[in-house]
Amino acid sequence: MLLSVSDAYLLYGMKMKRWLRKILACVLPYEELAHVYNSYDIVGDIAVVRLNEISRKYCKNISEAIMQVHRNVKTVLGQTAPVCGEFRLRKIEHLAGENRTSTIHKESGCLFSVDLEKCYFSPRLFYERLRIAKQVKNGETVVNMFAGVGCFSIIIATHSNAQKIYSIDLNPTAVKYMQENVRLNRVYGKVIPMEGDAKEIIQKRLQQTADRVLMPLPEKALEYMPYALLALKTSGGWIHCYNFEHACKDEDAVGKAKIKVAEKLESLGANFEIPFGRVIRTTGPNWYQIVLDILVKHRP
Ligand SMILES: C[S@@+](CC[C@H](N)C(=O)[O-])C[C@H]1O[C@@H](n2cnc3c(N)ncnc32)[C@H](O)[C@@H]1O
Numbered sequence: 128m129l130l131s132v133s134d135a136y137l138l139y140g141m142k143m144k145r146w147l148r149k150i151l152a153c154v155l156p157y158e159e160l161a162h163v164y165n166s167y168d169i170v171g172d173i174a175v176v177r178l179n180e181i182s183r184k185y186c187k188n189i190s191e192a193i194m195q196v197h198r199n200v201k202t203v204l205g206q207t208a209p210v211c212g213e214f215r216l217r218k219i220e221h222l223a224g225e226n227r228t229s230t231i232h233k234e235s236g237c238l239f240s241v242d243l244e245k246c247y248f249s250p251r252l253f254y255e256r257l258r259i260a261k262q263v264k265n266g267e268t269v270v271n272m273f274a275g276v277g278c279f280s281i282i283i284a285t286h287s288n289a290q291k292i293y294s295i296d297l298n299p300t301a302v303k304y305m306q307e308n309v310r311l312n313r314v315y316g317k318v319i320p321m322e323g324d325a326k327e328i329i330q331k332r333l334q335q336t337a338d339r340v341l342m343p344l345p346e347k348a349l350e351y352m353p354y355a356l357l358a359l360k361t362s363g364g365w366i367h368c369y370n371f372e373h374a375c376k377d378e379d380a381v382g383k384a385k386i387k388v389a390e391k392l393e394s395l396g397a398n399f400e401i402p403f404g405r406v407i408r409t410t411g412p413n414w415y416q417i418v419l420d421i422l423v424k425h426r427p
Contacts, residue, residue, distance in 0.1 A: 151190045155185055160250040163189070168250050169197060170243060171230030175219065178205040184339045190223035201225045204243065212384045214298040215247040215275075215344070231311075235260075237281050238311045239304075245302040247275045252343075255407055255418060259367055262420075263287035263339065270337040270358045271295065272325035272351060273344035277305035277318060284314040293336070295328050321345055329354045338364040345371045345416060349391050356426050363398075363423040370417045371410060380406055388419055396427035 148165050157165065162181035167174055174193045176182070182189060183205070190203040202224040206217045219228065228244040234253050241248045256279050263269065267290040271280045274294035283289055296302050302322040309318050321328050340355045342348055348370050355366050368388055374380035381404040392399050403420040410416050 142276060143308065150196060151185070151188065154188050154192065159168050159185070167193065169249055170241065170248060171232040172199055172201040172303070173230045173243060174200045174203045175206050175217070175243065176203060176222070176252075178207050178220075186222045194224065202227055202230075204228065210247065214301065216245065221249055234278065235282050235289045237278075237285050238308070239276055239278055239281070240307045240311060241276050241304055242300065245367055246298060246304055250277070251408060257286065259283065259341065260286040263289050264367070267338040268336055269293070269339045269341065270355075271341040271343070272329070272355065272358075273342065273347070274305060274320070275301050277308045279341055279343060280305075280318045281308055281312050281314055284317045285312060285349070289317065291316075292318045293321060293333055294318055295323065295325045297322075297324055299329070325351060326354050329358045330414065333358050333359050340364070340366045342366065345369045349387070352388075352391050353395055356392075356395060356423065359423055359426050361426055364424055366421040366423060368419045368421055369407075370419065372415050372417050373413055374415060375413055381417055381419075384417040384419060387424065388421070392421070392423075397423055398425040399423045 134310055148160055148163060151160060151163060151235060159181050164177040166183060167176045176189055185234055193203055196202050203222040204219045205222045206219050208218040210217050229242040232239045232241060235257050259279060260283045263283050267289045269283060269289055269292040271292060271294045274280050276295045277294055280292040280294040283292055294305060299322055302320050304315050305320040309315060309320060334357050337358045337362060340352060348368050371383045372380045372384040374383055385401050386402055389401060400422045401419050402422060405418060407416040
């Protein structure tokens, strides 16, 4: 017998876990449950659920379950495909609650205004953003090549004594939200939003300015490496490079990413070390998002 969503919720008591299959175990037929994506994101007061054909049939139950567990959620959106395109956008549709795609998200003491349909945003990077911010030393100049709505940049501005964080993005809407977020977090003059292609902006305006460069766009990590080097001061500095890597069970995903990036840096004539790398998250079967912290001792 299928129970109602509220009965199911009562059965699970007060444990507010972000695991859909657990929440839905008493609501959906067992054979269908395995096909529902297991987790979802909460961004501000919006929940985003990944949808496939099976979970689409139960989107009403799924939305109800989420809204009962998270009383602050006012809107549930369904993500119908992975992020795609130059601007890394999600394809989304409205499932329940207020019909909107914009919200304000709180992270590490900062506020981020974001439109989930028109800009990239992932709450899953919160630990990584703070990890980078904690490494920034007094008076540093940072170049964020792929800044989105400004999350890394604003968290760095708030949690460090960086002098300036030049924050580039190609998506005009993301830059508009970044400007709004600079205002919301009162980091005028510290975070400098810049609209355009990171390659061009670095060549024209940011050569040899940075102590630290962020490259949070795995798809362009290798192609844009020459421009990351160009942005660094001649004395060198740090590059935080994000990658996707495939690795089977007995393979080391971080090691594979290091080899690939090291080959690229060697081909560009850089003198460097890669003292740290880690898996940020699993992005698919045997696929991982990796960050490498690269110390460039001398630029080519
Ligand atoms: C994965 S998102 C990173 C967002 C941000 N770092 C964050 O933590 O939310 C990558 C961003 O790079 C931007 N982008 C893509 N190609 C670019 C380019 N050539 N130059 C500058 N930005 C670019 C996209 O518009 C997108 O906002």
